């Protein structure tokens with residue numbers, strides 16, 4: 001099955017849904033070479049100046065131990081600014097649509113303090129795409145009843161024109177989210193898209209695993225965690241050595 005996939009696929013596409021690894025597709029340009037020779041060995045990128053300058057005067061600690069590396073290492077961006085596309089909603093009137101976009105952009109601005117981001121007009125060029133769309137229903141392993149989710153963040157990989165292993169995120173925000181909950185959901189999901197692929201155990205952090213009544217702003221612990229993520233090794237942003245990349249199925 002794996003060798004068949006290698007032989008047949010011509011584009012890199014790896015998709016993980018939330019934290020349950022589901023579909024992983026393997027990739028290569030033909031002819032496929034050894035499946036055990038993936039992209040460059042993971043190594044860290046230089047810390048972006050915004051994070052290098054960050055000092056936590058409150059010594060609040062972090063929850064880096066909760067962040068999961070994936071097959072290629074950590075989900076860090078290395079080309080700045082990161083390009084963000086916010087899809088204008090169609091199903092609501094233009095005033096509501098503008099309010100929605102404004103809330104989403106506010107969350108983007110909050111993170112922009114710690115990592116350079118830019119909002120672009122073309123979805124094709126985006127690193128992170130944000131849409132007002134209900135995430136697919138999720139059935140958990142111990143329950144047969146599908147559960148609605150307020151948001152979903154997924155990523156995929158591709159090889160860029162200059163042969164770098166690259167990734168792209170899509171954030172779906174449920175239309176049921178409005179006001180401060182929309183802002184909080186965007187802030188939270190955006191934290192995932194910037195590389196915090198895990199959750200905080202404390203409700204005072206934006207990346208707390210559950211929605212809270214009074215959503216907190218980005219906390220020093222969130223930023224401490226982000227900074228540690230950006231010190232970690234990754235294959236993302238480095239060149240793909242052979243013409244083939246393969247990631248073992250988990």
Ligand SMILES: [Zn+2]
Nearest residue numbers: 188192199209
């Ligand atoms: Zn989350």
